[in-house]
Amino acid sequence: xxxxTVTHTGQPDRPKGWRGITADWASDQRAFKNVSWGKAMMWIxxxxxxxxxxxxxxxxxxxxxxxxxxxxxxxxxFALRIGGSDIPLILIAIMTFVLISSSGTMAMAVNFGYRHxxxxxxxxxxxxxxxxxxxxxxxxxxWTKLITEGVRPWGNPWGAAQFGSCFFMITGFHGTHVTIxxxxxxxxxxxxxxxxxxxxxxxxxxxxxxxxxxxxxxGLYWHFVDLVWVFIFAFFYLW
Amino acid sequence: xxxxxxxxxxPPAEVGEMELYHPHxxxxxxxxxxxxxxxxxxxxxxxxxxxxxxxVLSWLMRLQLGFPGTFDFITPExxxxxxxxxGMIMVIYLLTALFLGGFGNYLIPLMVGARDMVFPYVxxxxxxxxxxxxxxxxxxxxxxxxxxxxxxxLYPPQAIMSGTPGGQxxxxxxxxxxxxxFIIGFTMGGLNYVVTVLQGRxxxxxxxxxPLTVWGIFTATVMALLAFPAxxxxxxxxxxxxxxxxxxxxxxxxxxxxxxxxxGGSPILFQHLFWFFGHPEVYIVALPAFGIVSDLIxxxxxxxxxxxxxxxxxxxxxxxxxxxxxxxxxxxxxxNPYFGFFFATTTLIIAxxxxxxxxxxxxTLWRGDIxxxxxxxxxxxxxxxxxxxxxxxxxxxxxxxxxxxxxxxFVVAHFHMVMGVAPILVxxxxxxxxxxxxxxxxxxxxxxxxxxxxTFIGAYLIFFPMHYLGLMGVPRRYAELTDMTIMxxxxxxxxxxxxxxxxIVGFAQIVFVFNLIWxxxxxxxxxxxxxxxxxLEWQTPQTPPAHGNFGKELxxxxxxxxxxxxxxxxxxxxxxxxxxxxxPSREPA
Numbered sequence: 001x002x003x004x005t006v007t008h009t010g011q012p013d014r015p016k017g018w019r020g021i022t023a024d025w026a027s028d029q030r031a032f033k034n035v036s037w038g039k040a041m042m043w044i045x046x047x048x049x050x051x052x053x054x055x056x057x058x059x060x061x062x063x064x065x066x067x068x069x070x071x072x073x074x075x076x077x078f079a080l081r082i083g084g085s086d087i088p089l090i091l092i093a094i095m096t097f098v099l100i101s102s103s104g105t106m107a108m109a110v111n112f113g114y115r116h117x118x119x120x121x122x123x124x125x126x127x128x129x130x131x132x133x134x135x136x137x138x139x140x141x142x143w144t145k146l147i148t149e150g151v152r153p154w155g156n157p158w159g160a161a162q163f164g165s166c167f168f169m170i171t172g173f174h175g176t177h178v179t180i181x182x183x184x185x186x187x188x189x190x191x192x193x194x195x196x197x198x199x200x201x202x203x204x205x206x207x208x209x210x211x212x213x214x215x216x217x218x219g220l221y222w223h224f225v226d227l228v229w230v231f232i233f234a235f236f237y238l239w
Numbered sequence: 240x241x242x243x244x245x246x247x248x249x250p251p252a253e254v255g256e257m258e259l260y261h262p263h264x265x266x267x268x269x270x271x272x273x274x275x276x277x278x279x280x281x282x283x284x285x286x287x288x289x290x291x292x293x294x295v296l297s298w299l300m301r302l303q304l305g306f307p308g309t310f311d312f313i314t315p316e317x318x319x320x321x322x323x324x325x326g327m328i329m330v331i332y333l334l335t336a337l338f339l340g341g342f343g344n345y346l347i348p349l350m351v352g353a354r355d356m357v358f359p360y361v362x363x364x365x366x367x368x369x370x371x372x373x374x375x376x377x378x379x380x381x382x383x384x385x386x387x388x389x390x391x392x393l394y395p396p397q398a399i400m401s402g403t404p405g406g407q408x409x410x411x412x413x414x415x416x417x418x419x420x421f422i423i424g425f426t427m428g429g430l431n432y433v434v435t436v437l438q439g440r441x442x443x444x445x446x447x448x449x450p451l452t453v454w455g456i457f458t459a460t461v462m463a464l465l466a467f468p469a470x471x472x473x474x475x476x477x478x479x480x481x482x483x484x485x486x487x488x489x490x491x492x493x494x495x496x497x498x499x500x501x502x503g504g505s506p507i508l509f510q511h512l513f514w515f516f517g518h519p520e521v522y523i524v525a526l527p528a529f530g531i532v533s534d535l536i537x538x539x540x541x542x543x544x545x546x547x548x549x550x551x552x553x554x555x556x557x558x559x560x561x562x563x564x565x566x567x568x569x570x571x572x573x574x575n576p577y578f579g580f581f582f583a584t585t586t587l588i589i590a591x592x593x594x595x596x597x598x599x600x601x602x603t604l605w606r607g608d609i610x611x612x613x614x615x616x617x618x619x620x621x622x623x624x625x626x627x628x629x630x631x632x633x634x635x636x637x638x639x640x641x642x643x644x645x646x647x648x649f650v651v652a653h654f655h656m657v658m659g660v661a662p663i664l665v666x667x668x669x670x671x672x673x674x675x676x677x678x679x680x681x682x683x684x685x686x687x688x689x690x691x692x693x694t695f696i697g698a699y700l701i702f703f704p705m706h707y708l709g710l711m712g713v714p715r716r717y718a719e720l721t722d723m724t725i726m727x728x729x730x731x732x733x734x735x736x737x738x739x740x741x742x743i744v745g746f747a748q749i750v751f752v753f754n755l756i757w758x759x760x761x762x763x764x765x766x767x768x769x770x771x772x773x774x775l776e777w778q779t780p781q782t783p784p785a786h787g788n789f790g791k792e793l794x795x796x797x798x799x800x801x802x803x804x805x806x807x808x809x810x811x812x813x814x815x816x817x818x819x820x821x822x823p824s825r826e827p828a
Contacts, residue, residue: 026446051468165485
């Protein structure tokens with residue numbers, strides 16, 4: 001389908017300036033040379049998804065800035081009592097560490113994928129999935145803790161009702177992304193393990209052959225979800 | 240021969256042959272089909288069906304407005320439900336789905352010289368999720384309390400309060416769920432359209448050789464992928480407000496003497512999110528129409544499109560500008576005057592690329608060999624209708640003129656002209672133009688001309704008088720206008736007249752649907768290229784194109800899409816896949 005080969009299609013005398021830029025972008029067959037369909041599609045999807053998270057975060061900021069009721073202090077709300085003292089944001093810090101580490105294992109999986117090292121790729125992908133699942137698990141713990149303390153989407157004991165609404169909505173939407181990522185990591189890891197990308201076994205639904213590039217495309221999604229978390233962390237927890 | 244372009248060196252194929260899914264059964268061939276052409280027909284049929292529902296709803300509204308008090312079953316609540324569902328269906332489920340899902344799916348792979356969309360399976364899912372969205376929408380008609388009556392803009396707080404039909408029943412929940420589904424389904428299709436245009440073209444098909452139809456659909460799809468997220472977020476948040484009692488959009492509010500649970504939300508936030516989607520949406524509908532009409536005019540006037548590059552840049556400029564004008568829908572919501580100034584300025588700047596396009600269409604016609612075929616008639620009707628609706632847009636884009644005209648029939652007349660009638664005229668023209676490719680037969684000419692004249696003149700007789708009503712101050716969205724002082728005797732007569740015209744125009748559409756069905760079997764045989772057009776979809780070995788579109792070898796493109804009436808050529812059209820050595824070209828360097 002998309003065997004990519006390096007090709008030089010340009011004529012020697014290319015137009016200069018804006019014309020040249022246009023000619024490059026508009027060039028024959030493909031706008032992005034040596035970018036496969038799947039990868040292009042993932043990038044464009046992520047661009048669209050960026051707008052979704054952007055709208056969520058902007059709406060949250062609008063709510064937070066326009067409310068006349070005090071906003072609960074995240075440092076206190078998200079503190080855990082460990083060894084007799086409240087440590088602010090400790091759980092969130094661990095969650096963030098776990099998720100960022102998972103990006104590291106994902107990057108290694110991509111690398112081993114391109115070396116066709118099935119075993120290491122699959123193990124690293126499963127490790128990434130495990131870290132992702134740990135993240136979601138800790139998020140579930142955090143939700144449970146807040147709910148037992150009386151935080152609800154429509155109100156909380158400490159201040160603006162929008163605190164709970166925004167918290168559950170944004171972390172919930174992000175957590176859904178992580179969960180979907182974990183599921184697909186496991187699926188792709190299984191394919192790698194079984195050697196589907198070496199034998200050219202057709203996909204169950206699409207009946208198309210997969211390639212080791214799928215690991216990288218999976219990685220793009222995973223890094224994106226990770227990056228979004230950094231913004232949520234900065235804007236929701238640190239603000 | 241004059242003006243001979245040297246035969247282009249054709250670059251080697253950069254992408255290997257596409258793995259096509261070959262269906263094994265009737266079900267995978269015609270129902271769960273991964274072929275973009277079948278998906279296009281499914282999209283079009285679904286969109287047309289739900290569009291007919293919206294047509295009937297508009298009749299019911301006109302019954303009430305034209306003959307107030309005559310029809311007992313049209314209560315004010317029912318009237319609001321009709322208005323809401325009519326607007327929502329027409330804008331999203333008909334126009335967006337038909338242009339992008341219908342025409343996009345059919346034309347993009349054929350016009351860029353691809354065998355199919357790049358990910359046919361995802362493309363198939365797109366349709367089925369769209370169908371699910373439509374079914375959820377339809378189900379709200381049968382839900383307790385009926386569909387939502389919040390107006391197509393669904394403004395909170397009223398959209399989810401008990402005074403609005405469906406506000407505290409199922410209506411609004413089903414509406415929001417349906418929109419969320421639509422956006423998910425559309426995204427799957429939209430990604431396909433964009434990647435197919437960017438990465439899946441045949442050899443020789445540079446972006447600057449694409450027919451303008453593809454440019455219009457492509458740009459609109461990119462815009463939709465960036466604009467629908469805002470609607471998605473707004474729908475999720477309103478759904479939470481309604482279902483969980485959050486207060487994103489709901490301020491502290493007293494209803495029927497009772498303080499509601501909500502507190503501290505911002506209705507204006509919803510308006511910003513909605514219109515950040517809503518304004519680009521206007522151009523998501525308009526740009527495919529611009530593109531298609533350019534090709535119709537060029538083909539049926541046997542002349543190359545005037546200023547092709549300018550047309551492309553104008554499409555891109557309109558697409559980009561439409562993201563920075565959204566608050567012109569919110570002048571009456573109140574805003575800092577500097578913002579009003581900013582949004583009025585950007586709004587008026589859009590008139591520049593738009594006017595360029597109109598001039599170029601007219602200049603394409605100038606001294607052309609105009610064939611008054613039915614597609615051409617619709618294209619000409621589009622130009623005048625669009626200019627008309629565009630000019631009233633200049634009125635409404637200015638803050639000081641907009642404020643008194645806001646929420647009057649003038650606004651209704653404006654947007655129906657510019658994004659209702661105008662794009663639908665293009666859709667009709669496009670159907671008459673491409674129907675022979677889809678079915679192998681031409682639509683019946685007599686019925687077609689009847690359909691055109693009744694629709695075109697009728698649409699003017701409906702919407703032109705509305706401008707006057709609006710200038711008199713007749714408000715929109717009022718179920719009952721009888722006892723108002725502004726409603727003079729003549730205004731009532733005008734309203735009745737508009738209603739009668741609406742029934743006649745609606746009837747003409749039923750004739751059109753009949754023509755669509757009848758001509759499948761009884762239409763005149765068309766052959767592969769009845770309009771003698773240059774673009775690739777007319778050069779397929781079979782008509783209708785077979786699975787994989789182009790037979791064994793993909794076509795190679797040697798020229799732009801507009802080599803009509805080239806001096807020195809034998810025919811008055813030279814298809815895109817004819818090498819430069821065989822025929823001259825007028826492609827701009």
